Amino acid sequence: MEQQKKVAFYTLGCKLNFSETSTIARNFQDEGFERVDFEDVADIYVINTCSVTDNADKQFKQVVKKALKLNEKAFVAAVGCYAQLKPEELAAVDGVDLVLGATEKFKITDYIHDLSKNDMGEVHSCEIEEADFYVGSYSIGDRTRAFLKVQDGCDYKCTYCTIPLARGISRSDTMANVLQNAAEISKQGIKEIVLTGVNIGDYGKGEFGNKKHEHTFLELVQALDQVDGIERLRISSIEPNLLKNETIEFVAQSRTFVPHFHIPLQSGSNAILKKMKRRYMRELYTERVATIREVMPHACIGVDVIVGFPGETDEHFLETYHFLNELDISYLHVFTYSERDNTEAALMDGVVPNNVRAKRSKMLRGLSVKKRRAFYESQLGTTRTVLFEGENKEGYIYGLTENYVKVKTPWNPELVNTLHEVQLTHIDEDGGVRIAFVNVAV
Structure with a gap:
């Protein structure tokens, strides 16, 4: 009898990637593969890639090396955002056998006919316009919390971002499917579900392949709050213009949704927000924070911010720094801007030197430590x-x-x-x- 083949997974990037890795892993298990830890010897190593930061690109090569160190004859497959954006580049990395794009990754077992090593990585990558269908996914068994994907892709045209190029148009899972997945997760004894997606506040769009919203994000939140067996629901990250006051107010009095919001800001300067083609100004962000604090004074509010965007002067940066310093938020995720091919920002004037980007990043990370400490202190005794x-x-x-x-x-x-x-x-x-x-x- 043929020995059961072993498969291991490594995920780079966001919570959404973790949920998709879990779904891909279940596909392998359905096909008779045994899932093992990445630190173990496996016949196949699947790496789910990210393209958001420079670091993720470099990490990919290190992960491939690590896999081949464990088993030099292992079959190595790359999927995910970086695999969609730069498939040829990944295929050329020594030891990579298969590269799958956005629509192909969920059918990975169809592409693995035998496990012999290839001289050059084989590429199956769609034109991103073809990524117009939705594949639901959720992570189970990896952590105490489960990540439940409710939406994919993005229709926004932020000038620094490659996500629309990597994941295609905004499209959503059906309400029935999300609720079914949530119920399945709760039956596994998992106490907390984190809702994930690329732009989850846009939920409902393209549910059935069209651009009309069949349901709103608020309706999704209200329906999930009724699912039996779920102790906690957490919203991962939501755009400030899509986080409506009704949603904030519902979360404040809901049964399961927790008082924690992660809201990307990216810059505290309206001039830079315009250059980024964000869909709000800083005044709207201030309003959102004030609304949350009014109905949930103890809520945790996290912020994404990018430093060193083209054209960001010292004045613009200080505007961001002071804006965040004065805002009643709890912590920051600081991203140092890095140029991305095929984005508008990569062609903009006013490139900020790397040493200046690093200095600004360090200042905001210091501010984040201070903010988190102040938030924790405010919670002592509760x-x-x-x-x-x-x-x-x-x-x-x-x-x-x-x-x-x-x-x-x-x-x-x-x-x-x-x-x-x-x-x-x-x-x-x-x-x-x-x-x-x-x-x-x-």
Whole structure:
């Protein structure tokens, strides 16, 4: 009897990629493959790529090397955004056997006929206009939380972004399918679902291959709140112009949605926002933060920001810095601008030197540390619900409160994947918040 073939996966990039890797992995398992950890010897290694940062491009080559070190005869396949944008480049990387684009990645097992190594990577990549159908996905078994994909692609034309080129037009899952997936996840004993997509606030568009919204994001949120068995729902990242006040107000009084929003800003300068072709000005962003604070004073608000965009002067950067410093937010994700082929921004004048980009990035990362600390301090003495993660990190178990405070307590395996009501007592040197248990379990 032929021995069962082993497959391992490595995911670069966003939560959406994690949900899609999980779905691809289930396809392999349905075909009789055994899934193993990436650190194990496998017959096939599948790398789900990202194109958002320079680093992700470089990481890909390191991951391929790592796979071949484990098994030099392994079959290596690349899928994901970078595979769609630059398939030939990936195919030329030493040791890569197969590169699949946006529409092909979910049919990967159809392309693997035998596992013999190729001299040059074989490419199957569609024209991105063909990526007009929707494949639902969710991650299970990888973490305490599950990532549930509800939307894919983007119709926005931000001048720095390659995502529309890598993922195609905005399109959504049907409401029935999202609710079915959510119910399936809850039956697996997973306590928290994170909604993901490229532009989830645009949910409902292209549900049936058209541009009309069959449902709104608010309707999706309201329906998910009714699904039995789900303890927590979290919205991953949503554009400020699509985060409507009705959604904020619904989250504030909902059964399962947690008080945590991640809202991309990208710049605190209206001049730069215009150059980026963002669909809002900073005034709208201020309004959104104020609305959240009004109905959920304890909410966690995360912000994406890009430094070093072409034409960003010291004045523009300081405008961003002061804007964020004064805004009642909880943490920042800072991205250093990097040029991307086939984007408008790559051709713009006013290129910011790399050393200046690095300096600005460091300043905002410092501000983020300060903001997170202030937010954690504001939560001390309060009672929150924690979902504990599954890892023993140097004798401690970590978890997240509903409003995204990272807490720690001495390792106890019985706490894994359980919810507990706790009081936040003090902040440790490593930034984790110590807790006292209020209830044994929720």
